[in-house]
Amino acid sequence: MSFQSWLLWPDNVPLSMLALVVVGMAFMYAARRPMHDLFRALGHMVGAPLRMAGRWLAAAAAEMNQRNKAVLLAHGRQEVGQRVEREFERLGAIVTRDLQGYPTLQRKLLDEITRIEEDYKKCGEVPPPPPDWTDAVAAVANVKSAGNELVLRVLEEIKRSVTGIHDKAIGEYRKAYETRHRILGSFMPFWRSVDKNLAQVEKNLASLQSSVTTVDAHMAKYEQINAGTDKAQHALTVSAFTQFAIALLVMAVAAGGAFINFKLIALPMSEMVGAGDYITSALRTSEVAALVIIFVEASMGLFLLEAMRVTHLFPRIASLNEVLRRRMLWIAFALLVTLAGVEAALALMRDMLIADKQALLQSLSTVQAGPTEGWVGRIPTAGQMLLGFILPFALAFIAIPLESLIHSARTVGGVLLTVLVRALALVLRVAGQAVRQASRVLIRLYDVAIVLPLLAERLVRGARRSGRIGELDVDAERTHA
Amino acid sequence: MDRRQFLASTLALAASGCGDPRSHRHAVYMLVDTSGTYAQEASKALLIVNYLLGTLQPGDSLAVARVQSRSFSEKDIVAKATFDTRPSQANAQKRAFHDRIDAAFRNVSGSRYTDITGGLIQAAEFLNEGAAGAKTIIIFSDMQEELDKVTVRSFPISLKDIRVIAVNVVKLKTDNVDPRRYLGRLDEWKARVEKAGASEWRVVNDLDHLDRILTRS
Numbered sequence: 004m005s006f007q008s009w010l011l012w013p014d015n016v017p018l019s020m021l022a023l024v025v026v027g028m029a030f031m032y033a034a035r036r037p038m039h040d041l042f043r044a045l046g047h048m049v050g051a052p053l054r055m056a057g058r059w060l061a062a063a064a065a066e067m068n069q070r071n072k073a074v075l076l077a078h079g080r081q082e083v084g085q086r087v088e089r090e091f092e093r094l095g096a097i098v099t100r101d102l103q104g105y106p107t108l109q110r111k112l113l114d115e116i117t118r119i120e121e122d123y124k125k126c127g128e129v130p131p132p133p134p135d136w137t138d139a140v141a142a143v144a145n146v147k148s149a150g151n152e153l154v155l156r157v158l159e160e161i162k163r164s165v166t167g168i169h170d171k172a173i174g175e176y177r178k179a180y181e182t183r184h185r186i187l188g189s190f191m192p193f194w195r196s197v198d199k200n201l202a203q204v205e206k207n208l209a210s211l212q213s214s215v216t217t218v219d220a221h222m223a224k225y226e227q228i229n230a231g232t233d234k235a236q237h238a239l240t241v242s243a244f245t246q247f248a249i250a251l252l253v254m255a256v257a258a259g260g261a262f263i264n265f266k267l268i269a270l271p272m273s274e275m276v277g278a279g280d281y282i283t284s285a286l287r288t289s290e291v292a293a294l295v296i297i298f299v300e301a302s303m304g305l306f307l308l309e310a311m312r313v314t315h316l317f318p319r320i321a322s323l324n325e326v327l328r329r330r331m332l333w334i335a336f337a338l339l340v341t342l343a344g345v346e347a348a349l350a351l352m353r354d355m356l357i358a359d360k361q362a363l364l365q366s367l368s369t370v371q372a373g374p375t376e377g378w379v380g381r382i383p384t385a386g387q388m389l390l391g392f393i394l395p396f397a398l399a400f401i402a403i404p405l406e407s408l409i410h411s412a413r414t415v416g417g418v419l420l421t422v423l424v425r426a427l428a429l430v431l432r433v434a435g436q437a438v439r440q441a442s443r444v445l446i447r448l449y450d451v452a453i454v455l456p457l458l459a460e461r462l463v464r465g466a467r468r469s470g471r472i473g474e475l476d477v478d479a480e481r482t483h484a
Numbered sequence: 485m486d487r488r489q490f491l492a493s494t495l496a497l498a499a500s501g502c503g504d505p506r507s508h509r510h511a512v513y514m515l516v517d518t519s520g521t522y523a524q525e526a527s528k529a530l531l532i533v534n535y536l537l538g539t540l541q542p543g544d545s546l547a548v549a550r551v552q553s554r555s556f557s558e559k560d561i562v563a564k565a566t567f568d569t570r571p572s573q574a575n576a577q578k579r580a581f582h583d584r585i586d587a588a589f590r591n592v593s594g595s596r597y598t599d600i601t602g603g604l605i606q607a608a609e610f611l612n613e614g615a616a617g618a619k620t621i622i623i624f625s626d627m628q629e630e631l632d633k634v635t636v637r638s639f640p641i642s643l644k645d646i647r648v649i650a651v652n653v654v655k656l657k658t659d660n661v662d663p664r665r666y667l668g669r670l671d672e673w674k675a676r677v678e679k680a681g682a683s684e685w686r687v688v689n690d691l692d693h694l695d696r697i698l699t700r701s
Contacts, residue, residue: 270571277569279543281508356571363575367534367582 031449032456039446046442053435060428064421071417072236078410079228079239087221094214101207108200115193122186140165243414250408257401261297264346264394267387269293271352297398300342304399307335314406343395350391354384510698511545511616512536513607515600516562516589517625518550523594528652528691529624533585535694536622542567542574545614548585549603551625552595554635556602562588566614600629601637608643620647622697626654627673644681649697651688 010019031038143161146154227235273289280288309320310332323331450457514536516529536546547564549555563584567574604621611619621643627650631637650673659666670687677685688696 273542274570274572277543278541278571278574279509279569284508359572359575363578364538366579367538 028453028456031453032460035449035453038449042442042445042449046439046445050435050438050442053431053438057428057431057435060424060431064424064428067417067421067424071414071421072231074417075236075239075243075414076228076231078414079235079242080225083221083225083228087218087225090214090218090221094211094218097207097211097214101211108204112197112200115197119190119193119197122190125186126183240414240418243411244418246407247411247415250404250411253404254401254408257398257404260394260397261301263390264297264300264398265290265293267353267391267394268296268346268349270356271349272296274352274356296342296346300339300346300395301398301401303335303339303342304395305402305405307332307339307399308402310335314402316402316406316409339395339399343392346391346395347388348391350387351384354387507615507617509543509545509614509616510540510618510620511611511614512540512547512620512622512698513611514546514548514622514624515551515555515603515607516548517598517600517623518552518592519595519598519630521594522598522626522654523592525624525652525654526589526592530585530589531691532622532624532651532694532697534582535697537578537582539695539698540567540578542571543569545616546581547607547610548588549606550595551598551600551603551623553597553599553632554602555599556606558606560603560606561610564610597632597635598625598628598630599635599637600625600627601631601641602635604643604648605641608641608646611646618647619645620649620698623648623650624652625650626656627669628656641680643677645683646681647684647686647700648677648682649684649686649688651697652691653687653689 007013009023010016011022012019140161143158146158224235224238228239269287269290272292273287276289276292278287278289282288282291305314305316306320308314309317310323310328312321312328315321320328320331514529514533516526517523518526533548540546543566545564545566547561549561552560563581565577565581567577600623603623607621611621629637650670653670655663655666659669674685684700686696688694690696
């Protein structure tokens with residue numbers, strides 16, 4: 004339908020347009036209430052489900068959060084419980100190791116102290132007192148000789164006897180002191196032994212105290228988890244995120260190792276399974292065979308660490324009896340060693356194949372290369388063989404970060420999902436509100452489009468109201484009159 | 485195979501769970517023009533054969549044939565081999581192949597006529613007999629076909645899904661006089677090869693960039 008067909012007077016476009024606007028306004032004014040109702044209904048029809056979905060998602064996010072919290076706390080409880088258990092085991096071992104020797108140590112200390120006491124008592128023995136005749140000597144010393152020869156001789160004799168006796172007494176005194184010194188000298192090892200034993204006791208007690216402090220910290224954490232506090236949840240969530248990041252990093256490094264391993268054995272595998280078969284357009288059968296070997300190595304490593312009870316990914320293995328577990332451990336280890344040996348051989352074969360190819364290319368090229376370097380040229384070969392042997396064992400340890408990744412992925416995934424659902428809920432609520440507001444805006448816009456009839460309506464109503472007020476005033480005046 | 489391809493292939497393998505039925509083998513048939521003065525260029529042909537021997541993978545096939553007065557004959561095939569899938573065996577085969585080609589092109593006597601079409605038909609027949617996924621004919625020639633009066637080659641040929649690479653297309657004396665002759669000759673061959681259903685036609689005159697021979701455009 005062309006624009007011209009809408010014109011009542013095609014020759015007079017402004018007049019036709021005016022007529023159309025007037026007719027349109029009249030029609031819109033007449034349909035004002037139903038149109039308002041329609042806009043309101045539309046806003047409600049679209050907005051209400053959105054808001055409802057938003058509310059439902061918010062409730063779902065809250066429920067998921069609760070479930071995540073329950074799982075997280077249960078996991079944390081188990082983990083901290085295991086740690087506490089391990090600390091108690093360690094504590095038990097320390098107590099058993101150190102305290103079981105305490106009776107012996109105590110006996111030894113008592114013996115040494117008794118001996119020291121005895122020696123001390125021996126040291127306490129006083130030297131023999133000077134003889135009683137010293138008074139007699141003093142009396143004799145006061146005798147006046149007055150040149151009497153007899154007296155002088157007697158005194159001389161006494162002096163000689165006294166000097167002899169004095170020398171003997173001094174000698175005995177010195178000997179007694181020597182003996183005491185010797186006893187005191189023999190004290191030293193005992194003192195040292197006592198000192199050493201006491202230092203050991205102090206060290207053991209300090210170690211015990213440290214372990215007890217660790218247990219206390221773990222117990223505090225355990226109590227918080229048991230109480231289900233937000234602090235514990237936050238700490239566990241942060242810990243899970245850290246674990247996840249670390250495990251992911253280690254897994255990425257391990258993937259790099261696996262890639263190097265793959266490169267080492269892919270070419271020689273083509274010597275075994277052929278190089279002409281393809282699984283996909285870019286993946287040869289020999290490469291798949293190499294991948295399979297790497298995956299089998301990783302699996303063996305997984306079983307080995309599982310049997311060693313380092314990881315706990317397979318409850319079935321953990322619940323095996325001791326004999327079977329040990330058998331499994333040795334089988335996994337033997338297979339891993341065998342595969343490592345095979346890889347070392349393949350690495351050597353790779354080097355030989357590359358050398359053969361190089362020799363062929365050199366024979367085909369116009370410029371012949373010089374002779375190959377001696378022992379220096381063998382370093383890469385040896386390096387490849389060593390890598391081929393070591394990498395399977397290194398890959399075996401993937402099990403540890405893998406377990407960590409799996410366990411922390413539950414928490415990380417749960418938290419991310421909750422955040423996503425919350426964000427979606429918010430978006431839906433905002434969208435619902437926006438639709439409701441949009442319906443109101445439409446109503447206002449509708450009224451703007453028919454502003455002239457509305458203005459006329461207001462004027463008419465105003466005139467009627469003033470007329471009615473005038474009538475009322477006249478009535479009032481009449482009443483007054 | 486780089487890391488990205490490795491991961492993609494692993495995922496593809498996990499998704500598909502079965503082998504790829506398509507053949508990934510490459511078969512190359514090389515025609516060496518030994519007619520007239522072009523016989524002097526035979527030593528350059530050895531370079532290309534050496535390049536092919538160094539580039540082709542285990543499981544691929546290679547055949548080298550002469551272009552003579554009438555070339556639609558198995559007798560013109562100098563050497564042919566499908567390399568073993570084991571790399572060590574393939575290398576041994578390549579050495580033997582090289583020795584054989586070296587001996588064959590040491591003393592080349594030029595033929596009177598040049599039957600390129602007959603060589604192409606023979607090459608297509610050889611390549612189609614094998615189950616290679618990629619088929620390439622390398623024509624080491626000046627692309628100047630000269631046939632005797634008896635030989636009939638003026639009929640449509642089929643080179644369906646075969647790449648045709650003309651290598652070392654030297655200019656003749658007459659081409660130097662009027663280059664349009666050279667360009668016209670190449671255009672004619674291009675039209676003929678494409679009409680025969682070839683998947684690609686390419687001219688490689690720079691022997692320092694032989695990688696263009698086996699690289700698809």
